[in-house]
Amino acid sequence: MSQISLVIYQGLVLGAIYALMALAFTLVYGALRFLNLSLGALFTLGAYVAFVISGQLGLPAIAGIVGAFVLVGLAGVGVYQIAVRPLVGRPGWEIASIISTLGVGIVIQQLIQLVWGPRNQAMPEIVSGNLRVGDVLVIQYQRVAVVLVSLVVMTALWFFLTRSRHGLAIRAVAQNRDAAYLNGASVNRIFMLVMALGSGLAAVAGVLLSTVLISLNPTVGLSYALRGLVVTIFGGLGSITGTLAAAFIIGLFEAFVSVYLGEGWKLPALFLFLIVVLVIRPGGLAGVSAEERT
Amino acid sequence: MSGIGGRPVLEVAGLHSGYGETEVLRGVSLHVNPGETIVVLGPNGHGKTTLLRTISGLIRATAGDVAFGSRDTRGLAPDEIAGLGLIHVPQGDLLYGEMTVLENLKMGAYRAAAWAELGERLERVYLLFPRLRERQKQLARTLSGGERRMLSVGRGLMGNSALLMLDEPSLGLAPVVIDELYDRIGEIRASGLPILLVEESATRIEGLADRVYLLENGTIAREGAPADLLADPALLQTYLGIA
């Protein structure tokens, strides 16, 4: 019983972080139809920006999160202009953009290492203290804060996408590019907005994760980008509701594996899970099957 | 009414365009005067959709001119052309299926100037298509064919429309529904908004069109009043290959 509560607690925290990361992938894929593999490095960059703002400059945690969102969002626009825009629409651009964003990701990761060094840095906590529940479960306020921040960001995103003019346009471009053009939306500008938003979300995910891990290093983004991708695929590329459900399912799954099988089995189990999903339901939770897509 | 003395709202001259190396339009010229409703007739595959897509900027013209009011629109992006008030309601509706009816309509008013009058425009469209108000919370993909078409036209009317281009509004609809839709188009016409409409079927153009063009194999084969054109043997030849 208490083991189960541990799984649920850890799963919720992981799910909250994965949801942001996967939303970053899915927003970009939804609008532009390509996998932005620079998001792993931008995730790390976000954590470092928050580390500088909150850890080194001593500003409040909220400033670190907002700063990471804004600055990394701008960096995402840069990635778009440099590595994506020249390729859009070229034959075979889907693979070309995977390679170019991966390349940009490597460059960003190396730059982080040049600036901050390869060693672990200590991330300050958002809130300290904890609450003991029963004999196994210790709820850290830090982790509660992580879940709350993630929920706030997701709620804000939901309002943005359903209520605001540009948010509607993002969804419109994802669903029908020609129609969005004919309604007067500049598709190129929407692409930039999507890249900024996606990168900003990845950055916030990076900040939240590093406060849970309490340490960060330049390569942390890679394995979390892969997990974000697993969530994204499971949820159905481009589907926002599917992605949210998938994030928490996978967070719980990962917590379950680490509690019952051991830490080391998390990733292999996750990828095995991905393979099973791709074979059984190629379109993910919310997607349609491959045949229906034609 | 037919705009004698007034400048045409839209003037297309010697337009060439196509997909890749496939040339679909081979020198199309036509014009729409203020307040006019123009129908371009022609069988499938002769360039009607390409004509509208070229005018709205979705396809780049390879030669020729398009003037909208006093603006030369060649080289402008589709969003800029839409911003000028040249509204294209595309074939097959191109709705945002996973968005609600209301959200679809709001997207029609995406440009800042239109967005500022969102409420009034919404009322106007709901007045024209009361069904859309009933369905406003529904996802667009759950609508019936006729409702989809109304939403598509309604979404177009949400913009700064100075000219409405309709691509085969009757496509795939049952006759009763087409009748209803054409009544609405008649109301739009009566409001004074110029319309450029393309259709494959000549069924409903009498009484609606001020002038008709016959588009055959990428060129304008005939132009005239609806009654004259419908009586023209050229029409039968174009459609049924009777020599």
Added chain:
Amino acid sequence: MSAPTSRTSAMLDRVLIGLALAIAVLAPLVLHSAYWLRVLILICIFAIVNQAWNLIIGYAGIWSFAQLALFVMGGYTTALMSLNLGWSPWLGCIAGAVVATLASMVIGIPSLRLKGAYVFLLTLAFHEIFRNLFILDTDQRFGGQYGLQRFEKWNFGGEGSVEKLTRTYYVALALLIVASLVIWRIIHSPMGLAFRSLRDSEAYALSRGVPEYRFKLLVYAISAFITGFAGAFYAHYLGSISPTNLDFNILMTQMAMIVIGGWGTFFGPILGTIVVKLADEQLRDFEQLRTLIFGAAMVATVIFLPKGLVAPLAALKNRLAAAIDARRGDADPPAA
């Protein structure tokens, strides 16, 4: 049934290939250094892997990123055979190739119905699973993080390290040549036609009778066989194999080779391997910048040279051929 080339251009091809082979054969005699021989041996091995990778990714258009996993699997297979059963290295190479081929079916079958980005993710997932399984190997059957060591190394005779390495290099070079000839033959056979037509348009190829799944599995198998063999050869060259061979940086360097050389072209992967490996050696002292430069070079190539370094070189060759033709035309008066 290859693309049209003028006679002069074809002649230039032969001259250039001959020249490249001569350089490859003479290189050890000129360099005469253990360090450079080691570099050359690795170039040969990685060029084989990249040729095989290019067959599936470039010619068949299947974005399989499980290539290094298959390579390492070939290495582990022969290492286990050697350590536990005392098999000879060559027998181990065959076993490695066979095991990699079987593994490629495990990857290939689930990916048959997937397209594009999904194939990339599925195969990358396999890569990560293998990497983690080797690392997590708790009962040490695969040597855990440190991998398997101290099994038989290649011995092709010779005295002293330079001569020993020279002989190993010639064997590796011979393997590269054989692998390239095999791949050349495949590309120019009905199989190659099936791979390319499926890549360009599945609907077209299907409607002309090409059985899609059969050929997709075939290209997985051929590519994996060659790669597994190369992995086993590599393991016996080092006398060790470990999960570090699956590190992300290595996957990236390998990818940089094929991207910079030019994927979907026959000579691109070889050229890319040479260029990237030599640059890698030159930048040895700048550990951090090295990866950064490869990342940036990969982006720049994709954007400015979509067909890789091979494209401008081929253009240069064609210009040269045209110039030769023109001069010849001046020399010989026209027949008419």
Added chain:
Amino acid sequence: MSDDLLECRSLTRRFGALAAVNDLSLSVRRGEIFGISGPNGAGKTTLFNLLSGHVRPTSGSIRFEGREIAGMASHRICHLGIARTFQLPLVFGSGTVAENAMVGAYFGKRPGVAGLTFGADAEARVDDALRMTGLSARRDVEAAQLPVFDKKRLMVASALATQPTILMLDEPVGGLNHREVDEFVALIRTLRETGLTIMLIEHVMRALMPLSDRVMIMHHGEKLAEGAPDEIRANPEVIRVYLGREAGAA
């Protein structure tokens, strides 16, 4: 009845709520040119996709030479002797003209695995197909570089190389100029003289009517009319659908 080469019974294909092809029955006789036309969205291309195995039917049957082929994979349908072209010029772009024809010549009738060489038979089929379509001089040109007219002829050439019993042409003359249309019509006539059965979707009536032995007009996924071209021209339903008035009113 023994003349019926291809027979569809109650063929239906739905996409969501839309029935693109609805309860359609038709039969194509050996050696004829069977023309198909109809307004935009009538379901003509979906019908071809069903016959060539690119789309599975929701229900109904397709019999070819007495054998049920509904739902069969495309490449197997090709092996049985049905070859098609596509509405938009679809070729194997990076291959040469000869390589495009070779795909059909080599794989078109081969259910087994591939060998290492192409063989003289296949080479001969390529030569024949290119000669017949007038592409012999362009055999070494990369297909992606061809103008539309040549791409459309190349689709026919690679289909012919499979030695089909039925050739299905989807809008072969759409997008062509008058001279090219005439050339294509002449090509189709020549093909028919070799005994090939042809199904032809076309909107350019100038091409369709003189070529076809029988014409079927589709509307909303259903058969609106079927008969000799003259009967179709006089059919009041057809005229009403296209022109919205009675036949005599002209």
